[in-house]
Every structure is written in structure tokens, then in C-alpha cells.
Amino acid sequence: MATMTMAKALNAALADAMLDDDRVVVFGEDVGQLGGVFRITDGLQARFGDKRCFDTPLAEAGIVGFAVGLAMSGLRPVVEMQFDAFAYPAFEQIASHVAKLRNRTRGALSVPIVIRVPYAGGIGGVEHHCDSSEAYYAHTPGLKVVTPATVEDAYSLLRTAIDDPDPVVFMEPKKLYFSSAEAELPARTAPFGTAVVRRAGTDATLVAYGPAVPVALEAAEAAREEGWDLEVVDVRTIVPFDDATVTASVRKTGRCVVIQEAQGFAGVGAEIAARVQERCFHALHAPVLRVSGLDIPYPAPMLEHTHLPSVDRVLDTVARLQWDDQPDPRWLPQGSVA
Amino acid sequence: MTTTPQAVRRASPRTRRPATPAAPDPTAGLLPTAEPVRLLNPDGTPLPPRADYPEPSVEALREMYRRMVVGRRFDVQATALTKQGRLAVYPSSRGQEACQVGGVLAVRDTDWVFPTYRESMALTARGIDPVEVLTLLRGDWHCGYDPTRVHTAPQCTPLATQCVHAAGLAYGESYQGRDTVALAFIGDGATSEGDFHEGVNFAAVFKAPVVYFVQNNKYAISVPLSRQTAAPSLAYKGVGYGVPSEQVDGNDPVAVLAVLTRAVEHARSGRGPFLVEAHTYRMEAHTNADDASRYRDPDEVEAWRDRDPVARLETYLRARGVLDDAAVDAIAEEAEAYAADLRERMNAQPTVDPLSLFEHVYAEPTPQLVEQREQVRAELAAARDSEGDA
Numbered sequence: 001m002a003t004m005t006m007a008k009a010l011n012a013a014l015a016d017a018m019l020d021d022d023r024v025v026v027f028g029e030d031v032g033q034l035g036g037v038f039r040i041t042d043g044l045q046a047r048f049g050d051k052r053c054f055d056t057p058l059a060e061a062g063i064v065g066f067a068v069g070l071a072m073s074g075l076r077p078v079v080e081m082q083f084d085a086f087a088y089p090a091f092e093q094i095a096s097h098v099a100k101l102r103n104r105t106r107g108a109l110s111v112p113i114v115i116r117v118p119y120a121g122g123i124g125g126v127e128h129h130c131d132s133s134e135a136y137y138a139h140t141p142g143l144k145v146v147t148p149a150t151v152e153d154a155y156s157l158l159r160t161a162i163d164d165p166d167p168v169v170f171m172e173p174k175k176l177y178f179s180s181a182e183a184e185l186p187a188r189t190a191p192f193g194t195a196v197v198r199r200a201g202t203d204a205t206l207v208a209y210g211p212a213v214p215v216a217l218e219a220a221e222a223a224r225e226e227g228w229d230l231e232v233v234d235v236r237t238i239v240p241f242d243d244a245t246v247t248a249s250v251r252k253t254g255r256c257v258v259i260q261e262a263q264g265f266a267g268v269g270a271e272i273a274a275r276v277q278e279r280c281f282h283a284l285h286a287p288v289l290r291v292s293g294l295d296i297p298y299p300a301p302m303l304e305h306t307h308l309p310s311v312d313r314v315l316d317t318v319a320r321l322q323w324d325d326q327p328d329p330r331w332l333p334q335g336s337v338a
Numbered sequence: 339m340t341t342t343p344q345a346v347r348r349a350s351p352r353t354r355r356p357a358t359p360a361a362p363d364p365t366a367g368l369l370p371t372a373e374p375v376r377l378l379n380p381d382g383t384p385l386p387p388r389a390d391y392p393e394p395s396v397e398a399l400r401e402m403y404r405r406m407v408v409g410r411r412f413d414v415q416a417t418a419l420t421k422q423g424r425l426a427v428y429p430s431s432r433g434q435e436a437c438q439v440g441g442v443l444a445v446r447d448t449d450w451v452f453p454t455y456r457e458s459m460a461l462t463a464r465g466i467d468p469v470e471v472l473t474l475l476r477g478d479w480h481c482g483y484d485p486t487r488v489h490t491a492p493q494c495t496p497l498a499t500q501c502v503h504a505a506g507l508a509y510g511e512s513y514q515g516r517d518t519v520a521l522a523f524i525g526d527g528a529t530s531e532g533d534f535h536e537g538v539n540f541a542a543v544f545k546a547p548v549v550y551f552v553q554n555n556k557y558a559i560s561v562p563l564s565r566q567t568a569a570p571s572l573a574y575k576g577v578g579y580g581v582p583s584e585q586v587d588g589n590d591p592v593a594v595l596a597v598l599t600r601a602v603e604h605a606r607s608g609r610g611p612f613l614v615e616a617h618t619y620r621m622e623a624h625t626n627a628d629d630a631s632r633y634r635d636p637d638e639v640e641a642w643r644d645r646d647p648v649a650r651l652e653t654y655l656r657a658r659g660v661l662d663d664a665a666v667d668a669i670a671e672e673a674e675a676y677a678a679d680l681r682e683r684m685n686a687q688p689t690v691d692p693l694s695l696f697e698h699v700y701a702e703p704t705p706q707l708v709e710q711r712e713q714v715r716a717e718l719a720a721a722r723d724s725e726g727d728a
Contacts, residue, residue: 065503065537072506073507092533101492109484166701
């Protein structure tokens with residue numbers, strides 16, 4: 001066991017994948033000599049040479065489209081989008097080709113590409129550096145969408161993504177890059193489609209993924225003082241989604257709050273909340289609630305904490321889970337009495 | 339600042355430095371010729387041979403003629419199938435036979451072709467089953483052929499995106515020690531898309547063996563070339579990427595094959611990509627759903643009839659004594675048989691299986707897709723039961 005950061009674990013996952021499989025090539029903007037702006041590819045070019053890890057022209061559609069061609073030739077490309085919002089120029093390539101080639105060709109041609117996207121905020125980044133873009137990808141059939149919240153999961157899920165026969169959008173919560181934990185590598189925590197109970201509890205379930213997981217865990221600790229024993233489920237892979245683990249937890253606790261950092265409207269949390277109420281309706285003692293970012297463009301750094309889901313906002317939401325079996329007054333028709 | 343007498347002193351012949359050799363022209367070899375390369379006149383009479391573009395062999399030209407005749411018949415048949423409701427839509431390439439056939443004749447079976455939706459004729463000329471080529475347009479699936487078997491990417495509908503795939507494929511092949519060339523078809527309108535720029539630029543930077551083949555047929559649906567570019571011609575776009583380029587009379591089959599052959603040789607020799615612009619004309623509307631009379635003058639269309647590439651090659655080959663009536667008749671018969679076979683096979687109603695919708699989304703369906711598949715299976719069973727009751 002050694003203490004390491006998530007950034008180091010991701011770096012180790014790339015290096016180990018390149019060592020195990022000659023077909024793995026890593027490329028993008030500044031990933032070569034510099035090692036990436038977050039140093040996730042640090043040392044890969046020196047170790048594996050500039051054919052295996054290389055810089056490209058500064059063009060995201062080009063990077064992803066190039067990866068499509070490389071995958072067609074039999075390679076296993078892992079590309080880095082430098083920041084969440086910088087990946088938007090690649091969206092056509094991702095949505096129209098990466099996601100669909102297997103389907104369009106009845107399985108004859110698949111493009112197992114990993115698209116790494118450092119995403120979400122909480123780092124004081126200026127505009128266009130903090131978007132939570134996971135819903136765009138999760139809404140696109142043919143893509144797998146994965147986001148780690150722990151150091152060991154970062155390593156394991158990235159190795160699994162590179163081995164996976166399907167394209168994977170690998171969303172890296174950049175505020176967790178330099179979080180550290182004891183980890184033993186090479187770790188293989190769980191296959192795709194497996195959520196995990198990070199903290200067991202009995203009174204309500206907090207469902208979270210990526211950067212929201214530490215917030216959920218902190219809120220669960222704080223909730224003990226309020227007398228609530230909360231369970232925390234880390235989704236890990238948004239697509240494929242593990243309904244079974246989430247459903248089992250909510251059936252047990254009877255209450256559920258879904259937490260995501262992204263803006264809420266039409267987001268992944270909305271999908272999770274809908275799935276939970278469809279599957280757990282008779283076990284629920286309260287409506288499924290959500291805590292999310294506000295429905296605003298990502299704010300300037302000095303205003304980002306107002307936007308981001310906080311422990312207090314999670315606790316306030318947990319308090320609204322109808323513990324006294326009364327309807328939430330804010331949703332009652334005006335003038336009526338509960 | 340004051341000026342010293344030395345600074346204003348005129349250079350005398352004695353003080354002039356010895357002449358230095360002129361700096362090499364950095365655009366040397368990159369610019370196209372000012373006029374499109376042409377080896378045949380529109381009437382099929384030959385122009386003087388050119389050392390830079392040797393004429394293809396007689397065998398190659400006879401084969402080109404054969405495939406152009408069959409290709410045109412295929413195109414006419416596909417248009418008819420659309421009118422009969424057998425195809426949802428058909429984008430014709432009639433008039434562009436020299437480009438469609440020349441493109442695929444210039445590459446090997448092991449090379450990769452990246453077609454657009456207008457390349458149906460090119461794909462049949464490449465030997466792909468025409469029913470598989472028309473699957474996309476008939477609508478029973480998207481891509482009807484196995485791209486890995488025929489080394490041909492799915493017909494690309496999103497414009498210019500295939501330009502980057504071609505760069506990646508070609509680079510990946512050379513990376514793995516294979517001498518594969520990628521041939522990317524693209525139209526004039528799509529050169530305005532960002533992915534054309536990114537594709538050519540990536541290919542150039544990575545020295546990927548790609549031939550970018552622009553069929554400039556003058557219109558992007560209704561929008562004329564003047565709204566796509568202010569460049570002298572599309573071939574001039576290459577120099578900005580450091581990519582050698584050429585323009586060719588796209589209705590001159592001999593010139594098209596000669597120029598593409600040289601472009602493919604260039605790419606295969608490890609010198610990076612090559613850009614070819616062919617000046618041609620789409621004789622039909624954009625698709626059967628388009629009305630070209632709203633944006634094209636009938637006189638313009640008529641003028642292009644006089645530059646018909648099939649007649650041009652036939653005249654030339656006959657004059658050279660390598661094509662006679664018997665050969666022309668035999669090829670015409672072959673084309674008729676090809677069309678008849680296609681007609682017959684396309685008249686059979688294809689079977690589609692709704693449950694196949696859940697295959698090939700992922701290597702293994704997700705639990706959510708399994709649930710949806712069961713729902714559809716139940717719906718289908720209920721529909722069958724109610725039909726049985728009726």
C-alpha cells in the first residue's frame with residue numbers, strides 16, 4: 001500500500017496499459033513532453049517514445065476523428081481533451097461516428113477509443129474550464145460514460161476503459177486529481193456497470209458520482225449529528241448504469257437524494273431520480289429529491305461555491321425528505337394548508 | 339534619429355555584394371497547375387502527352403470505360419428504384435463517372451476508401467455488391483457492407499468528417515508497417531467544413547498517406563462554389579497545409595486516372611498526403627427530392643452534356659483502335675444485365691427484425707437495453723396475437 005494521488009493513479013493506469021498492449025497509443029494537446037496540463041501523461045513519452053505518446057495539432061475534432069481512423073487500423077487510442085468545454089468541437093465526431101460506428105456496421109467495425117475528459121469545477125478555473133458535460137455523452141447511445149471518485153477506482157476504471165471493446169468517455173473530476181489515498185496498484189475494483197455502497201446507512205440513500213461523491217460522504221458524516229444515518233452510493237459508471245445497486249439501497253432506506261455537480265435540468269441526476277421512483281415507488285416515504293448545480297452557465301471563480309452542491313445544501317435537502325410524513329409545503333397549491 | 343552619410347550612400351557596383359542564389363521557393367511542388375490537367379479534349383481527341391502525367395495503359399482505360407458504362411447504368415437504375423419507392427432517397431453522381439471510377443481504379447483492394455453518400459457508383463465500381471451499397475438508401479440498415487472486408491468506410495453523411503478518419507487510418511496503417519493508402523472522397527461544399535481543414539492538416543503533420551479527392555461538381559445542393567470559397571480553386575487549399583495539390587478536368591477520364599495514379603504513388607512513397615480537385619458537374623439534382631431547376635440554368639446543364647466523360651473516353655478508345663462495336667455492345671449488355679439483376683434483387687422486400695435494434699449498440703447490451711428489448715419483444719408478441727384474433 002502506498003499513498004498516492006488520483007493523478008498518479010491515472011498516470012500509472014496509462015503506463016501499465018501501454019506496457020501490456022503495444023496497440024495502446026496516447027495523444028492529444030500537450031500530452032507529450034509536457035505530460036499534460038494536469039500531468040496525467042507525465043513521463044509516458046520519455047518511457048514509450050513519441051510514437052506511442054504524442055502531441056497533435058490543436059484541434060479536438062481532429063484528435064477524435066484521428067482516433068477513429070487509428071482504431072479502424074487496429075490500434076487502441078486513448079485521447080485527452082484538455083478541458084471539458086474544449087471537447088465540444090469534437091462532439092460531432094463523438095456523437096456521429098465514435099458512438100455509432102459499431103451500430104451502423106452491424107458490429108463489423110467498432111472503435112474502442114477512450115476519450116479522457118478532465119471535467120467539473122471546484123478548482124477556481126476561469127470560464128470554459130469547469131463544465132460538467134457528462135449528460136451530453138450519457139444521452140448518446142453507443143458511448144460508455146465513466147467517472148471515478150477514488151484513487152483506486154481511477155486506476156481500475158481507466159484500465160477497464162482501455163480494455164473495453166466499446167468507446168468510453170472517461171470523465172476525470174479535476175478537483176479530485178490531487179486528492180490522495182492509500183492504494184495498491186494494479187487495482188481492479190469492479191467491472192463497468194457496478195455501483196458501490198461507499199458508506200452504509202439506514203435512513204436515506206445519497207446517490208452521487210464523480211466530484212459529488214466526497215460531498216455526499218461529508219454530508220453523511222455531518223448528518224449523524226442531526227440523527228440521520230445515511231447510505232452513500234457511488235455510481236462509478238453512468239453508462240451502463242447499475243440500477244440494481246441503487247434500487248436495493250433505496251428499497252432498504254426508503255428515501256433518496258441524488259447529488260450531481262452539473263446543472264440540474266435534464267441532467268444525469270434527473271434520469272437517476274426517475275429510475276429510482278419507477279423502481280422503488282412502494283418503498284419510498286418521500287419524493288426522490290435532487291441536489292445539483294444551478295441552471296446557469298458555470299459561474300466565475302468567485303461565485304462558484306454558490307453554484308456547487310455543498311454539504312449544507314445536501315443536509316437541507318435531506319431535511320425535506322418528509323421525516324414527519326407531511327408534504328413539502330413548497331409544492332402545495334398556493335393558499336392550501338398541509 | 340539622424341541619418342549617417344554611410345547609410346544614404348548609394349551602393350556602387352564595386353560595393354555591391356556578390357549575387358547570392360535565390361532562396362528556394364517554399365511553395366515549390368505544392369501549387370496546382372494554373373489550368374486543370376487535361377489529356378483529352380472534350381470531343382475525345384487527344385492532347386499532346388505530358389511527362390508529368392503519363393497516360394494510363396490501354397488495359398486500364400478499357401477497364402475504366404467498362405466500369406463507367408456499368409456505373410452509369412447502375413446510377414440510372416438506382417434513380418428508377420427511387421421513383422418506384424424502393425429507395426428512400428438517391429443522390430446521383432451521373433456526369434461524375436470519370437471521378438467515381440477513376441478514384442477506385444487508382445487504389446488497390448487493400449487500400450482504404452472513405453466515401454461520402456454520393457459515392458454509390460464508386461463503391462459498385464470497387465466491386466461492392468450494389469444491394470449492399472444501397473442498403474443505406476433503401477433503409478433496412480445503415481451500412482450494408484462489412485467495411486473491414488472491402489476496406490471501405492461506411493458512406494459518410496456528416497460532411498467532411500471522413501477526412502480525419504482517413505488521416506488516422508492511413509497513419510495507423512503506416513505506424514504498423516503497412517503501405518496502405520487512404521483515398522478520401524469529398525465534395526466542393528464540404529471543403530468549407532472544419533473537418534476538411536483538420537483532416538488535411540493532421541495528414542500533413544503526420545505525413546499520413548492520404549489522397550484527398552475533391553469532386554467539385556459546382557453546387558452544394560443549391561449553393562454555388564462562389565459561396566464556399568474565394569480561393570483561386572479548391573486545389574489551392576493544399577499549399578496552406580504544405581500539401582502538394584493538383585487540379586484536373588474531372589470529365590476527362592484519362593487525366594483523372596493519370597493524376598490520381600500519381601497522387602496515390604506520392605502518398606504510398608511516404609511523402610505524405612496529396613490533394614486533387616476534379617472539376618466536374620452533377621448532371622442530376624442533388625437527390626430525387628431536390629429541384630435543380632430552382633438554382634441552375636438549363637443552358638448550363640446542356641453545356642456540360644457536351645463534356646460527357648463516357649462518350650469522351652469511348653471516342654478516344656475507338657480512335658485508338660482499342661475499342662470496337664463488338665466490345666461496346668458487350669459492355670452495354672453487361673450493364674443491362676447488372677441493372678436487371680439489381681432491379682430484381684431490390685424488388686424483393688427486405689426482412690427487418692425489430693429485435694435487431696438492440697444488437698450492436700454495444701458489444702454486449704446494457705441491462706437497460708435488455709429491458710427495452712424484452713418490452714419490444716412483448717409488444718411484437720401482442721401485435722401478433724391481435725393479428726391472430728382478427
